[in-house]
Amino acid sequence: MEILHEGKGELIGWHDPDENREYVLKNKSRELKDKTMTAKEVVTKFVKDGNFIASGGFGHIRVSMNIIYEIIRQKKRNLVMAGKTAVHDLDLLVGTGCVNKVEVAYSFGHELRGLSPASRRMVESGKCKVSGEISNSGYQWRFLAGMMGLPFIPSRNLLGTDTGKYSSCKVVKDPFSGKPINLIPAAYPDVAFIHVHRCDNYGNCQIDGILVEDFELARCARKLIITTEEIIDNDEIRREPWRTTIPFYVVDAVVEQPFGSHPCEMHGMYFFDEEHIAEWLDISRTDEGVQKYAEKYIDSVNEFDDYLELCGGIKKLNFLKRREALRAPLITPWRK
Amino acid sequence: MSNNETKKYNMREFLAFTGASVLEDGKCVFVGTGLPMIAGILAQKTHAPHLLIIFEAGGVGPILTELPISVGQELTFHKGITATSMHDVMSSCQAGFVDYGFLGGAQMDMYGNINTTCIGDHDHPKTRLPGSGGANDIASFAHKTILIIGGQSKRTFVNKVDFLTTPGYLDGPGAREKAGLPQGTGPHRVITQLAIFGFDDKTKRLKLISIHPGVTLEEVKDNCSFDIIIPEKYGISAEPTDKDLDILRTQIDPTGMMIGK
Numbered sequence: 001m002e003i004l005h006e007g008k009g010e011l012i013g014w015h016d017p018d019e020n021r022e023y024v025l026k027n028k029s030r031e032l033k034d035k036t037m038t039a040k041e042v043v044t045k046f047v048k049d050g051n052f053i054a055s056g057g058f059g060h061i062r063v064s065m066n067i068i069y070e071i072i073r074q075k076k077r078n079l080v081m082a083g084k085t086a087v088h089d090l091d092l093l094v095g096t097g098c099v100n101k102v103e104v105a106y107s108f109g110h111e112l113r114g115l116s117p118a119s120r121r122m123v124e125s126g127k128c129k130v131s132g133e134i135s136n137s138g139y140q141w142r143f144l145a146g147m148m149g150l151p152f153i154p155s156r157n158l159l160g161t162d163t164g165k166y167s168s169c170k171v172v173k174d175p176f177s178g179k180p181i182n183l184i185p186a187a188y189p190d191v192a193f194i195h196v197h198r199c200d201n202y203g204n205c206q207i208d209g210i211l212v213e214d215f216e217l218a219r220c221a222r223k224l225i226i227t228t229e230e231i232i233d234n235d236e237i238r239r240e241p242w243r244t245t246i247p248f249y250v251v252d253a254v255v256e257q258p259f260g261s262h263p264c265e266m267h268g269m270y271f272f273d274e275e276h277i278a279e280w281l282d283i284s285r286t287d288e289g290v291q292k293y294a295e296k297y298i299d300s301v302n303e304f305d306d307y308l309e310l311c312g313g314i315k316k317l318n319f320l321k322r323r324e325a326l327r328a329p330l331i332t333p334w335r336k
Numbered sequence: 337m338s339n340n341e342t343k344k345y346n347m348r349e350f351l352a353f354t355g356a357s358v359l360e361d362g363k364c365v366f367v368g369t370g371l372p373m374i375a376g377i378l379a380q381k382t383h384a385p386h387l388l389i390i391f392e393a394g395g396v397g398p399i400l401t402e403l404p405i406s407v408g409q410e411l412t413f414h415k416g417i418t419a420t421s422m423h424d425v426m427s428s429c430q431a432g433f434v435d436y437g438f439l440g441g442a443q444m445d446m447y448g449n450i451n452t453t454c455i456g457d458h459d460h461p462k463t464r465l466p467g468s469g470g471a472n473d474i475a476s477f478a479h480k481t482i483l484i485i486g487g488q489s490k491r492t493f494v495n496k497v498d499f500l501t502t503p504g505y506l507d508g509p510g511a512r513e514k515a516g517l518p519q520g521t522g523p524h525r526v527i528t529q530l531a532i533f534g535f536d537d538k539t540k541r542l543k544l545i546s547i548h549p550g551v552t553l554e555e556v557k558d559n560c561s562f563d564i565i566i567p568e569k570y571g572i573s574a575e576p577t578d579k580d581l582d583i584l585r586t587q588i589d590p591t592g593m594m595i596g597k
Contacts, residue, residue, distance in 0.1 A: 103501060104453075156517060329591075
């Protein structure tokens with residue numbers, strides 16, 4: 001195929017498909033075995049300095065926050081993160097110096113709440129590097145090519161733009177239509193974390209609501225850590241197998257953590273903790289503020305339940321449940 | 337708006353209303369965060385009850401009771417048609433199922449190219465913005481793209497965008513097709529605090545359609561770094577009714593997080 005344009009973005013997390021098959025053969029167990037661990041064990045065992053990591057969900061939705069906090073607690077460094085619409089998780093990890101390189105689809109912002117003071121500061125001061133640009137579906141299709149075991153997937157976005165020029169894609173002449181077509185390289189994150197509504201101890205997962213790109217991400221990640229609101233019996237999985245969106249054989253570890261997405265939303269269960277997000281957006285305006293936040297909510301607590309207590313405990317969590325059911329009013333404390 | 341204090345609505349309410357007015361019943365719109373979402377909901381609650389709203393994270397066809405903060409939250413598929421994946425909705429968009437893409441932007445040029453990535457040099461940005469998100473995808477794939485830019489000025493309507501995040505007509509007629517983008521797509525309307533614009537069929541350059549009540553033609557031209565095509569005849573934009581404003585204030589955004597208080 002004739003290459004018409006080559007993006008100048010750094011190619012992150014790509015592997016030759018045969019190399020990846022070999023990896024899967026040797027490392028992904030097809031044995032039905034108990035995979036439950038603690039957040040501390042999981043991060044110690046699976047997250048290595050310099051890893052390319054990806055977080056499931058979307059923005060402030062369905063995020064494995066217990067893993068994010070544990071990465072910060074263990075002071076992992078030089079991590080590269082998929083900015084596949086990565087918002088609060090990325091902001092914390094960049095702000096605290098764990099992540100220093102991002103491939104950006106959507107990052108450094110909190111949607112309607114405004115831009116991210118901490119991670120923007122790190123990028124604008126050169127402490128965090130942007131390895132390349134891509135779009136949301138561009139990132140999703142990197143994962144799709146990965147889960148399909150292909151080197152790339154063709155698409156008709158990113159063409160003609162600087163987003164394409166700064167991506168790691170290549171534009172070629174399509175041998176069928178004769179038109180230019182964009183080739184999006186596969187991505188295989190070293191470690192991915194996905195928070196789900198429920199799963200069994202083997203890692204068979206059910207997700208309520210939109211999947212975003214977790215179907216693909218789960219299947220292309222080299223190591224997949226599932227965090228879950230609750231662990232259910234394997235019989236329950238087998239009663240409705242059509243609800244299993246992530247099967248056990250792609251899963252490497254299972255961590256049970258109720259309210260584990262806080263302060264992010266969990267569809268049908270609890271709403272964003274807007275007060276907590278507003279506190280972060282305010283305090284993260286300075287490096288000292290980021291340190292203060294990390295000391296208060298991460299370093300001084302041993303486990304996620306203690307953090308939830310600090311954030312308002314059962315009273316707050318009940319409010320977030322009522323808000324998700326639209327039975328309590330919306331509050332927007334970040335609005336100036 | 338020049339003499340805002342004499343009007344019964346603020347600029348963002350007007351933008352939401354104007355955005356809603358360009359959407360048709362029985363069509364499909366893919367909305368981005370912020371004003372496009374409000375416009376889609378208002379359209380659904382007024383003249384377009386069967387407007388199919390799609391959100392990039394996988395929410396399809398919700399009946400929206402209030403304004404979502406995020407394009408992925410539960411409200412984006414509340415009482416919806418399906419709660420699916422980004423791959424599904426973006427593929428449908430690429431395959432041609434989406435009539436309108438509806439986006440915001442920080443900077444735009446005369447061909448409707450949008451920047452939401454950075455101000456200044458990419459590798460040493462003066463201001464780092466969030467990047468494409470789904471905008472590049474939506475503006476590449478939707479049959480028609482509508483843009484809302486709330487602050488039209490010489491700084492936002494520029495000769496050349498600092499970074500071409502999302503494609504308009506690129507550098508003119510035929511450029512999208514030459515680049516490989518789907519045929520016949522591109523920006524359709526641009527809505528600002530001053531006017532509604534379309535694009536000239538021949539040159540693909542920004543062309544005035546109507547100016548908002550109380551705004552002068554000079555204001556429209558002065559708040560822009562490039563020459564806008566001004567046709568001999570142009571209209572005055574419609575104003576929201578009391579009912580529209582009441583729906584916006586009491587039903588869609590009661591906290592005023594988007595439209596203000």
